[in-house]
Every structure is written in C-alpha cells, then in structure tokens.
Amino acid sequence: xxxxxxxxxxxxxxxxxxxxxxxxxxxxxxxxxxxxxxxxxxxxxxxxxxxxxxxxxxxxxxxxxxxxxxxxxxxxxxxxxxxxxxxxxxxxxxxxxxxxxxxxxxxxxxxxxxxxxxx
Amino acid sequence: xxxxxxxxxxxxxxxxxxxxxxxxxxxxxxxxxxxxxxxxxxxxxxxxxxxxxxxxxxxxxxxxxxxxxxxxxxxxxxxxxxxxxxxxxxxxxxxxxxxxxxxxxxxxxxxxxxxxxxxxxxxxxxxxxxxxxxxxxxxxxxxxxxxxxxxxx
Numbered sequence: 001x002x003x004x005x006x007x008x009x010x011x012x013x014x015x016x017x018x019x020x021x022x023x024x025x026x027x028x029x030x031x032x033x034x035x036x037x038x039x040x041x042x043x044x045x046x047x048x049x050x051x052x053x054x055x056x057x058x059x060x061x062x063x064x065x066x067x068x069x070x071x072x073x074x075x076x077x078x079x080x081x082x083x084x085x086x087x088x089x090x091x092x093x094x095x096x097x098x099x100x101x102x103x104x105x106x107x108x109x110x111x112x113x114x115x116x117x118x119x
Numbered sequence: 120x121x122x123x124x125x126x127x128x129x130x131x132x133x134x135x136x137x138x139x140x141x142x143x144x145x146x147x148x149x150x151x152x153x154x155x156x157x158x159x160x161x162x163x164x165x166x167x168x169x170x171x172x173x174x175x176x177x178x179x180x181x182x183x184x185x186x187x188x189x190x191x192x193x194x195x196x197x198x199x200x201x202x203x204x205x206x207x208x209x210x211x212x213x214x215x216x217x218x219x220x221x222x223x224x225x226x227x228x229x230x231x232x233x234x235x236x237x238x239x240x241x242x243x244x245x246x247x248x249x250x251x252x253x254x255x256x257x258x259x260x261x262x263x264x265x266x267x268x269x270x271x272x
Contacts, residue, residue: 021215050204087212097212106253111252
C-alpha cells in the first residue's frame with residue numbers, strides 16, 4: 001500500500017506542478033492582493049490544465065496524509081521530495097527552462113539536505 | 120502532451136511584460152514558505168489530536184477536516200496554493216522548487232519548538248545544505264523560459 005500511495009504522490013505532484021507552471025507562465029504575472037486572489041480562483045475554474053493541476057495536488061495531498069499514517073515520516077518525506085529532481089529535469093525539457101550548472105547544483109544540495117532532515 | 124511540450128516556450132507572454140523585481144520575488148518566496156509551514160504545523164497538530172485514523176475513505180477525511188486545527192491548516196494551505204501559483208507566474212518552476220524547500224527547515228524548527236520533535240546533528244547538516252542550495256539557486260535568473268537564448272545562465 002505504501003508504494004501505491006508513494007506512486008500516486010510522485011505522479012500527481014510532478015504532473016500537477018508542470019501543468020500549473022505552464023498555465024501560470026501563460027497567464028502573465030499575477031498580483032498579490034484580493035483582486036489577484038479572486039482572479040486566480042476564476043482562472044482555476046476556467047482553465048482546464050489549471051483545474052487538472054489542482055485535482056492532481058489534491059490527490060497528492062490526501063495520498064501523503066494517508067502515507068504518513070502507515071509509513072514513518074523518514075520514508076515519506078525523502079521519497080516524495082525526490083519529485084523535485086524529476087520536476088527540474090522535466091521543467092528543462094517540457095517548459096524550456098534554463099537549468100544551468102548552478103541551478104542543478106543548488107537543487108541537488110537542497111535534495112541532500114531534505115534527505116538528511118528526514119533521517 | 121505533445122502540444123504541451125512544443126508550445127510551452129511560445130505560449131509565454133511575459134516577455135512583453137515587466138519582470139517582477141528580485142526583492143518582490145524573494146518576499147513572495149518567504150510568504151509561500153511561511154504559509155506552507157504554518158499550514159502543515161496546524162494540520163499535523165490537528166491530526167495528532169483528532170484521534171481518528173485516516174484511510175482512503177472520503178468520509179473519514181471529511182470527519183477529520185471538521186477539527187478546528189485541521190480546518191485552519193487546510194485554509195492556510197489553500198492560501199499557500201494561491202500564493203505559490205502567483206509565484207509560478209513570476210518565476211520558473213525549477214527556481215521555485217528549491218527556493219521554497221526552505222520550508223522543510225522551518226517545518227523542522229516548528230516541529231522542535233511546538234511538537235517537541237528531536238533535531239539531531241544530521242538535521243543541522245541537512246539545514247545547512249538546504250540553505251547553501253537555496254542560496255546558490257537564488258543567484259540564478261528567476262525566469263528563463265521566455266528568453267531568446269535559454270542556454271546562457
């Protein structure tokens with residue numbers, strides 16, 4: 001069961017984040033105020049990729065809640081944190097982001113830190 | 120997915136807009152991190168005191184959500200989601216992910232202070248690595264996917 005939940009978390013997180021980043025790049029820069037928040041809610045309701053990303057994140061959230069009840073946090077956190085290496089690679093190829101040496105090195109250091117924090 | 124991949128760079132309209140100032144990006148990163156850490160803390164505190172095991176059954180989830188601490192946590196996490204969406208409209212996903220991972224450090228600190236969890240030497244080394252990693256990522260361009268030559272950084 002824990003591997004099934006972990007698979008749901010990884011797939012849903014990666015797919016959801018990629019879709020959300022793609023849609024938010026398309027939308028242009030959003031404001032941080034009440035109007036901005038209202039506009040975001042409207043966008044979620046009207047853009048199918050954004051809506052799908054929220055569905056993915058919801059699945060990921062509930063799967064994580066279920067996972068931490070049947071597996072130790074020292075398994076759940078590093079296993080699910082590994083998603084951001086996968087996401088960084090996919091962001092480079094699917095979202096055409098520039099992941100240079102510095103950004104890749106920084107991301108790997110952060111991953112190492114998260115793995116140590118979860119011990 | 121093919122159209123998703125092939126149209127990504129062309130669909131970005133921000134090249135014609137003013138880029139978000141760096142300080143504003145870091146301020147929003149800070150806000151996203153705080154909302155996530157506070158939301159998770161409230162959720163964890165509520166889950167520890169709710170006394171009900173959560174399964175994949177939706178009714179079980181709904182009962183747990185009625186707990187005030189769990190409900191507050193979920194509300195804060197909704198605000199976190201919206202502020203993170205705004206951040207993703209300002210910066211790359213590959214920039215946002217490591218920067219916001221500072222939240223793991225804050226979660227560890229909150230866990231020690233409020234939930235009496237143990238912080239070991241390995242945790243401090245992990246904290247150091249996360250700080251170093253985010254500092255390095257913080258020196259890169261926050262938004263690159265609308266550049267004419269994205270390989271230069």
